[in-house]
Amino acid sequence: MSAAPAAIHAVPYLLxxxxxxxxxxxRLSELVMQWHRxxxxxxxxxxxxxxxxxxxxxxxRGEAWTYRVLSGADTLMQICVRADLLxxxxxxxxxEGVFAAGFAPAxxxxxxxxxxxxxxxxxxxxxxxxxxxxxxxxxxxxGTNCPDIVSGVRILSVFMSAxxxxxxxxxxxxxxxxDALLGARxxxxxxxxMVGRRQASSEQLIRLRAVLGVATxxxxxxxxxxxxxxxxxxxxxxxxxxxxxxxxxxxxxxxxGQMDNVMAAQVTRLRGAPLARExxx
Amino acid sequence: xxxxxxxxxxxxxxxxxxxxxxxxLGQRLDLVEQVKVQLSVTLGDAEVTMARLFALAxxxxxxxxxxxxAPVDVRLHGKLIARGTLVAVGDKFGIRxxxxxxxx
Numbered sequence: 001m002s003a004a005p006a007a008i009h010a011v012p013y014l015l016x017x018x019x020x021x022x023x024x025x026x027r028l029s030e031l032v033m034q035w036h037r038x039x040x041x042x043x044x045x046x047x048x049x050x051x052x053x054x055x056x057x058x059x060x061r062g063e064a065w066t067y068r069v070l071s072g073a074d075t076l077m078q079i080c081v082r083a084d085l086l087x088x089x090x091x092x093x094x095x096e097g098v099f100a101a102g103f104a105p106a107x108x109x110x111x112x113x114x115x116x117x118x119x120x121x122x123x124x125x126x127x128x129x130x131x132x133x134x135x136x137x138x139x140x141x142x143g144t145n146c147p148d149i150v151s152g153v154r155i156l157s158v159f160m161s162a163x164x165x166x167x168x169x170x171x172x173x174x175x176x177x178x179d180a181l182l183g184a185r186x187x188x189x190x191x192x193x194m195v196g197r198r199q200a201s202s203e204q205l206i207r208l209r210a211v212l213g214v215a216t217x218x219x220x221x222x223x224x225x226x227x228x229x230x231x232x233x234x235x236x237x238x239x240x241x242x243x244x245x246x247x248x249x250x251x252x253x254x255x256x257g258q259m260d261n262v263m264a265a266q267v268t269r270l271r272g273a274p275l276a277r278e279x280x281x
Numbered sequence: 282x283x284x285x286x287x288x289x290x291x292x293x294x295x296x297x298x299x300x301x302x303x304x305x306l307g308q309r310l311d312l313v314e315q316v317k318v319q320l321s322v323t324l325g326d327a328e329v330t331m332a333r334l335f336a337l338a339x340x341x342x343x344x345x346x347x348x349x350x351a352p353v354d355v356r357l358h359g360k361l362i363a364r365g366t367l368v369a370v371g372d373k374f375g376i377r378x379x380x381x382x383x384x385x
Contacts, residue, residue: 202332204330205329206330209323210326210327212323212324214322215376220315226378227379228377230376230377231355233374233375235374251334256324258349259344263345265342265345267337270337
């Protein structure tokens, strides 16, 4: 067996919202507790699962091993675990626990084999809870000290010893496994209903301009124009004025007047088809 | 019958001159003094929502952003060039200019 690396670093991923991260933490805690009750029912230190600190690399300091939980060719989970997991979990190798007499000190190959079996049980516990039909296997990664972590979520630290400064294991879950554990993410349409384009634009402001009329003059007359001159418009006094949308489109004929001491335009006739029919529903 | 000779006509290639140029027309308004332009006279603006615009119907009154005694605007291509007061000239509207932008 090759020598295990001294430290394993894992960079956390931040692909889940806070509420789903908490949900994931609770779900994993439940499953790890079940697994722990099977393998170390008498140990006093109960495991706890915590989200890794945001944006910080995490490490299982000291000798550590990395395993992958696979379903077929897909990596569902990666577990980076302290090499002394057996001692922490079952007392093997430390002169304590039910297996101590037979395996103290446990040969390295046997410890690795037992660790792999125990982690296979953990993998099965988690994977079956999420994907009941999936069969999983566990594969040890040899010769890597940085988990080539599956594109996953924030890393979850599992503590099973009294030393809370040093996680016993780091778990990284693939998006597939995470989604399967938590259920489908709510789509945006479920959170916020769509509205029609007309409704969405109903508060859009449009500038209307009341145009009294036009006058056609030559450049010579325009150039000579000065204060006091009178420009005669083409518009008869009895003819309606125009209401324009922006500077471009005439939308209505209006009669001019006043209302509350300001100029006002009263619609006498709409031009063309009603505008509302030209907008998409 | 007279025989007509038709030859191909090749147009010379042109390119804008580079370097110093000759005298330009400058502000020779006399060249365009008879060209007609259209002035529009606007009384004021109003901002309404799309919802209000779609609901607009005959009989509705839209208040404009202009006091009753305020001058009206004279615009050329939408640009304000003068202001004046409304007058009647025979049976037509007229504007007596009270304020005008300096030529240029």
